[in-house]
Amino acid sequence: xxxSADTFxxxxxxxxxxxxxxxxxxxxxxxFANGAAWDFTPxxxxxxxxxxxxxxxxxxxxxxxxxxxxRGCSAPISPAYPLIELAAIGVAIWAWLAVxxxxxxxxxxxxxxxxxxxxxDIRTRRLPDVLNLLxxxxxxxxxxxxxxxxxxxxxxxxxxxxxxxVAVELAYRHLRGRDGxxxxxxxxxxxxxxxxxxxxxxxxLFVAAASAIVFVLVASRVRGTEIRGDMAIAFGPFLALxxxxxxxxAPVLF
Numbered sequence: 001x002x003x004s005a006d007t008f009x010x011x012x013x014x015x016x017x018x019x020x021x022x023x024x025x026x027x028x029x030x031x032f033a034n035g036a037a038w039d040f041t042p043x044x045x046x047x048x049x050x051x052x053x054x055x056x057x058x059x060x061x062x063x064x065x066x067x068x069x070x071r072g073c074s075a076p077i078s079p080a081y082p083l084i085e086l087a088a089i090g091v092a093i094w095a096w097l098a099v100x101x102x103x104x105x106x107x108x109x110x111x112x113x114x115x116x117x118x119x120x121d122i123r124t125r126r127l128p129d130v131l132n133l134l135x136x137x138x139x140x141x142x143x144x145x146x147x148x149x150x151x152x153x154x155x156x157x158x159x160x161x162x163x164x165x166v167a168v169e170l171a172y173r174h175l176r177g178r179d180g181x182x183x184x185x186x187x188x189x190x191x192x193x194x195x196x197x198x199x200x201x202x203x204x205l206f207v208a209a210a211s212a213i214v215f216v217l218v219a220s221r222v223r224g225t226e227i228r229g230d231m232a233i234a235f236g237p238f239l240a241l242x243x244x245x246x247x248x249x250a251p252v253l254f
Contacts, residue, residue, distance in 0.1 A: 011104045015092045019059035021112050022088025026081045029119040032128065048073035059085045084119055088112060098248045106142045110195060110247060113138070114240035117188060121236030127184030132191045139194030146253045150197060157198040162190030164201075185235050192243035197253070200246040207242035208235070 027043055043052045050072040056062050063082045070077060091111035099107045113135045121127050136158055143154045165186035172180035193201050212235060220227050 007102060007105075011096075011101060014105050014108050015096060018089045018092035018108070019085050022085035022115075023057065023059045023081070025088060025112065025116045025119060026084040028116065029080070029084070029123060030078070032120050032126075033123040045070045045072060045075060047075040080119070080123075084115065087115055091115060094248070103142075103146075103253075106138075106145075107247065109138060110135070110142075111244060114244055118234075118237035118240045121184070121234040125182070125232075125234055127182070127188050127236050129184075129187065132184065132187040135188070136191035136194045139191060142195065143197075143253060150253065154194050154197045157193035157196070157201055158190045159193075160198065161193030161201050161204075162186045164205075165189050181235065185239060188236055188239050192239065192246075196243060196246045196250075200243075200250060203250060204239070204242035204246045207245050208238040211241055212238040 043057060044050060045052065048070065050070070056066070056071065060082050063077060063079075066077070068077050068079065069075065092108055095104050095107040095111060113131060117127050117131050117135070120131075139158070140151060140154060144151050163186075165181060166183070169179070169181040169183065169186060189201070189204070192204055196204060212233065215238070216227060216231065216233065
């Protein structure tokens with residue numbers, strides 16, 4: 001897929017928009033966690049209700065300039081906002097360096113959807129169906145744009161990814177008498193399967209499981225706590241990392 005001037009322009013705009021995308025993801029995650037509607041109403045301080053001015057919405061800069069506090073009531077603003085904005089920028093930089101320019105834009109879309117799902121899962125232990133569906137549909141659409149002959153295989157991968165984790169979820173519940181895996185994780189792996197295809201599912205699960213184990217070991221060591229069988233963590237971010245790594249470094253479409 002040769003790079004055209006139009007493709008370069010789109011890629012440049014996507015890269016420049018990454019801080020704004022991150023800001024939107026951070027705001028959306030906060031609204032979801034607080035049970036607020038997902039809409040385009042003006043942002044307000046959750047404590048005093050004051051509508052935020054334009055300068056208070058500048059990604060990264062506004063948080064630093066305000067020293068992480070609301071200008072109206074001095075309530076602390078979560079550091080999650082600048083961290084998610086930085087992560088969105090990181091997605092664009094990583095994609096710019098790692099994938100062909102022809103798929104840079106769609107890779108950013110995938111990365112930002114995975115980032116949004118991860119941010120919400122960390123805060124709420126939930127993975128919204130609408131974002132999982134959007135990830136799955138965009139994965140099939142990208143597959144169709146690149147090679148229509150692979151669409152059926154990627155649809156099958158989505159079904160297998162979903163079914164595999166549902167089987168694990170039901171087996172764990174039967175054997176242990178409690179939930180060990182959420183259905184949203186199954187939907188997320190299915191959505192990732194739509195992107196990486198059948199060849200990438202096993203690698204995605206391996207990266208997810210390995211990174212989750214490392215995280216638990218490090219976290220327990222830092223906190224000085226014992227690892228227990230009933231410890232609960234958000235698995236979505238690790239699945240997202242696995243899907244991202246496989247798409248970026250083990251591509252089967254480009």
